[in-house]
Amino acid sequence: MKNEKRVPVFVLSGFLGSGKTTVLLKMLEHCKNKGWLPGIILNELGEANVESHLFENEKVFELLNGCICCTIQDDLKETMNQLIVEMEKQPIDILFIEGTGVANPLEIQEVLLSSQYINQFELMSIITVLDASHYLEYQSIFSSSSEVRNLMKEQTVCGSLLFLNKTDLIPSGQLEKIKQRITKIAGHEKVMIEGVYGQIDPEVLFEKRIQSVLIGNSHSEDEHHPHHHHHSTVQAIKLENVPPLKQKTFEKWLKQLPTNVLRGKGFIESEGSEQIVSFQYASKKAEFMPVPKSLNRKPIIILIGMGLDENQIRDHWKQLVK
Numbered sequence: 001m002k003n004e005k006r007v008p009v010f011v012l013s014g015f016l017g018s019g020k021t022t023v024l025l026k027m028l029e030h031c032k033n034k035g036w037l038p039g040i041i042l043n044e045l046g047e048a049n050v051e052s053h054l055f056e057n058e059k060v061f062e063l064l065n066g067c068i069c070c071t072i073q074d075d076l077k078e079t080m081n082q083l084i085v086e087m088e089k090q091p092i093d094i095l096f097i098e099g100t101g102v103a104n105p106l107e108i109q110e111v112l113l114s115s116q117y118i119n120q121f122e123l124m125s126i127i128t129v130l131d132a133s134h135y136l137e138y139q140s141i142f143s144s145s146s147e148v149r150n151l152m153k154e155q156t157v158c159g160s161l162l163f164l165n166k167t168d169l170i171p172s173g174q175l176e177k178i179k180q181r182i183t184k185i186a187g188h189e190k191v192m193i194e195g196v197y198g199q200i201d202p203e204v205l206f207e208k209r210i211q212s213v214l215i216g217n218s219h220s221e222d223e224h225h226p227h228h229h230h231h232s233t234v235q236a237i238k239l240e241n242v243p244p245l246k247q248k249t250f251e252k253w254l255k256q257l258p259t260n261v262l263r264g265k266g267f268i269e270s271e272g273s274e275q276i277v278s279f280q281y282a283s284k285k286a287e288f289m290p291v292p293k294s295l296n297r298k299p300i301i302i303l304i305g306m307g308l309d310e311n312q313i314r315d316h317w318k319q320l321v322k
């Protein structure tokens with residue numbers, strides 16, 4: 001990719017824990033193989049990015065405390081402007097923007113298609129990652145709020161490529177049903193592929209799927225999309241002063257959290273070994289990965305969910321650390 005061209009931009013969208021970062025890491029691997037220098041804008045819920053160790057040696061810009069709705073556009077513009085200044089010193093070949101799990105990608109799209117950025121950046125595709133293992137549950141009026149259902153619908157409709165991830169976690173007979181439900185929302189023309197751990201053919205992932213208009217003012221500035229405050233009940237709770245814990249005990253504790261805790265991430269110190277271990281909790285599954293001491297991570301737990309009862313969680317926390 002040549003630098004005098006507009007910088008291609010890929011947006012990763014999808015609900016909490018669906019696998020956006022997993023897909024992004026795959027895309028970064030491909031960039032490395034091709035010798036492309038990527039820039040990354042990460043938007044995180046909560047005040048701390050506990051995943052930066054996944055992006056070592058990459059050019060990462062963080063938008064913390066992401067609230068994608070009303071403030072994202074200003075924050076994103078500020079970050080894009082910083083990026084443009086940086087690019088004068090070190091041009092990038094490609095840009096990735098990962099929204100929070102409660103982001104509406106339309107908000108990001110509007111910024112990228114505005115006359116401020118359209119001459120320099122070329123929005124290629126919005127990749128929406130869907131968690132197959134929770135899709136039916138999140139779409140069910142019995143087990144999910146209208147807020148979650150609507151947000152997921154918007155992410156699905158706005159996506160130019162739909163990636164149905166985590167198909168390893170569903171019974172084989174369920175896949176067709178899920179795909180039919182998605183097609184009903186997204187329409188038959190939408191490209192949908194399925195897979196596990198973000199494994200997709202790079203040709204499919206990197207394809208240009210959005211045609212943006214370059215002449216004059218972008219339509220997006222004049223068009224006003226209704227602002228839905230989808231995530232008013234989405235919260236991130238931070239637990240600090242985490243004592244050393246046994247991984248198994250901690251995993252059990254995570255799985256006993258109220259069901260509206262949809263996502264957890266952070267670091268714990270393994271009891272007895274002083275090893276710092278990063279954890280990811282999504283789809284009611286926990287994954288652990290030791291991190292090198294040199295990164296100097298402190299134990300911290302971030303829990304994200306809808307309509308969380310903070311007292312209930314703090315009580316549950318006390319059970320673990322008593």
Ligand SMILES: Nc1nc2c(ncn2[C@@H]2O[C@H](COP(=O)(O)OP(=O)(O)OP(=O)(O)O)[C@@H](O)[C@H]2O)c(=O)[nH]1
Binds near residue numbers: 016017099167198
């Ligand atoms: N079983 C299974 N787990 C997966 C798959 N893809 C990702 N995961 C795991 O799911 C967890 C969440 O994945 P992420 O890529 O961090 O999800 P995300 O969408 O970036 O999550 P947010 O940070 O909440 O926005 C991690 O523990 C991943 O390793 C998959 O296909 N199958």
